[in-house]
Amino acid sequence: MAFTAIHPEYGRIDATLGNLGCGLDWSQVHRVRPRINLTCPECEWGVHAKHSSRGLRFFAHNAKRPADCQLSNESVEHHLLKLELATAIRQAGWYAELEVRADGGSWRADVLASSLDGTRRMAWEAQLSAITVEELRERTARYLDEGIGVCWVSPRGEVPWLSSVAAVRVTAPKEDSHVWTVADGLAKFMPRLGSWVRVSDIDLTTFVRWALKEQVTPHTILPRYRRVRLKPEGNLSRRSLCWASPKSTAAESRHEQMRSRQDEQKKRRQERERVEQELKLLEEKARKEEEERRRSIEREAEAEKARERLQAQRDQWEADRKERLARAEEQRRIEEERARKAEQARLAQERHEREAATRWWSELSGEQWQDLLAAIGEFSAQERAGKAYPDKQGVDAEYAFGVPVMARRGLYGIARPSPESVKNWNAYYRLRIFVRNQREADLITAQGVDPTLVVHFDLPDFEQLNLC
Structure with missing residues (x-):
């Protein structure tokens, strides 16, 4: 329109x-x-x-x-x-x-x-x-x-x-x-x-x-x-x-001029009052300063005694401080030694788990690994979870030296984690664990893993070849 x-x-x-x-x-x-x-x-x-x-x-x-x-x-x-x-x-x-x-x-x-x-x-x-x-x-x-x-x-x-x-x-x-x-x-x-x-x-x-x-x-x-x-x-x-x-704007201007004059008069009056107040304050200040001078002489004598007491306290505080520092230094040394031993133990445990994982995977040939992956894929398909597949090439220490297996809805389970590492593994403790047969399942559950989470496929132990 x-x-x-x-x-x-x-x-x-x-x-x-x-x-x-x-x-x-x-x-x-x-x-x-x-x-x-x-x-x-x-x-x-x-x-x-x-x-x-x-x-x-x-x-x-x-x-x-x-x-x-x-x-x-x-x-x-x-x-x-x-x-x-x-x-x-x-x-x-x-x-x-x-x-x-x-x-x-x-x-x-x-x-x-x-x-x-x-x-x-x-x-x-x-x-x-x-x-x-x-x-x-x-x-x-x-x-x-x-x-x-x-x-x-x-x-x-x-x-x-x-x-x-x-x-x-x-x-x-x-x-x-x-x-x-x-x-x-x-x-x-x-x-x-x-x-x-x-x-x-x-x-x-x-x-x-x-x-x-x-x-x-x-x-x-x-x-x-x-x-x-x-x-x-x-x-x-x-x-x-x-x-x-224009009449109203002129009236506003006149009113503003009147207010400005009133403001100026008020400022001058306030300035006079301020000067008078400052004079009174100066007189009061001089009187108080004289009283303060007399009192300061008395306080100085008391302060000397207080300084002596304070110095004695400071000496005691310094002695206490040095003692606390010595105890703290000793505690720090003990904590550092404890941390060093804990780190050595952790590294030793990590080496032990990595060596155990190397032995664990050396028992499996490439063909056996592919058989296990195929069995996992069929199992996931039967559960209608989609075709399962490995998330990455090679084992992962984060998953107890096993291989994470993915499906349609994300992480589906862990394939063949190392028995030596699974007992210390708690990041994904409710995930399924897939192994080849009952023997491997027994090695996993012997570490305290819930048997209901372990799935095996009765695959035979043969072709014992090293991967590395």
């Missing part, structure tokens, strides 16, 4: 204008056969003239329109607000163009207002969707770079960015009215209260006229006055920017 379209002969046409902005009658584009080749100014897709059920004239996209066209994705509420803004601008005596894009594409105004003499332009943006403050400021800067003022208008109940840019919050007409009103964003300064007070219930047409004639302008509120009253005696809301009249 859009209010503007590109006519193949007359260029840009506007459904909100009686002559479509180019001297054409609506009947010359609405339900004309053959259909006029109108296109969307945003996506260049074909559009056609339509009436809404309330008689609103607009241009609808033809079938299979691009999904990313901004005009076609705007809500009905968005379009109605744009139309209301355009109507208000025209009633203020300015030109209003809807859906205007910059030549370079740096901005697209929902409604662009232009003065009759062409010296001033102002963009009016209907903002209904969520948007960040950074994006609002960036888009505002693009307008200002080209000398175009801007006002953001939102009908939402909560507008978190309201005072971050020049903006107002509006309220749609109620059932018994056709008037849009400004609910927030406009304020006046009340010297009696010394603060800004929100102005609400101003009809949108009046506000647009004020803004175009610069009877109200965006005003950056001075830091002292940024707690704006929602009503004269109501709650406060922090704001940094509002629309205000």
Whole structure:
């Protein structure tokens, strides 16, 4: 849905204008056969003239329109607000163009207002969707770079960015009215209260006229006055920017000057009080210093005795410290000797296990190993665990010098771990252990392994060949 379209002969046409902005009658584009080749100014897709059920004239996209066209994705509420803004601008005596894009594409105004003499332009943006403050400021800067003022208008109940840019919050007409009103964003300064007070219930047409004639302008509120009253005696809301009249901004300036004078007088009074207080403190300090001098003589005598006692304590502490250091050194030496012996025992055990594992695997030929792998694979297939296979070539000390076997769900078991190592092995103590026959199974269970975890395949002992 859009209010503007590109006519193949007359260029840009506007459904909100009686002559479509180019001297054409609506009947010359609405339900004309053959259909006029109108296109969307945003996506260049074909559009056609339509009436809404309330008689609103607009241009609808033809079938299979691009999904990313901004005009076609705007809500009905968005379009109605744009139309209301355009109507208000025209009633203020300015030109209003809807859906205007910059030549370079740096901005697209929902409604662009232009003065009759062409010296001033102002963009009016209907903002209904969520948007960040950074994006609002960036888009505002693009307008200002080209000398175009801007006002953001939102009908939402909560507008978190309201005072971050020049903006107002509006309220749609109620059932018994056709008037849009400004609910927030406009304020006046009340010297009696010394603060800004929100102005609400101003009809949108009046506000647009004020803004175009610069009877109200965006005003950056001075830091002292940024707690704006929602009503004269109501709650406060922090704001940094509002629309205000020159009279109010001047009143704020005068009030700030008055407050600055009061602050200066207060500073001078505080400075006098500070000097007087410092004099009193100096006198009090001198009195206390004299008292302290007398007391210090008495304390010095007591301190000498205390130093003698302290020196005796220090001598005792030093003797105790040396004794503790000697005991600690002896304990360290004992711990180091114990650790050295433990490391020697560990290395001896590791050599013993590695030699035992070498002998254990030397009993097995390559053909016997392949028979065992085949038996494990058949066993895993019967359990529907997938075809089991060795995880790596060669034995692994981490698995008690056995070979880890993988299946579909991960580690399936350990093939033929060394009996000398399995008794000390607890990392995977609940995994299955696969061996060739009952003899090998007995060697494993003799080390304390749960027999239910040991699986053998009654493979014969033959071809006793060394692997290394």
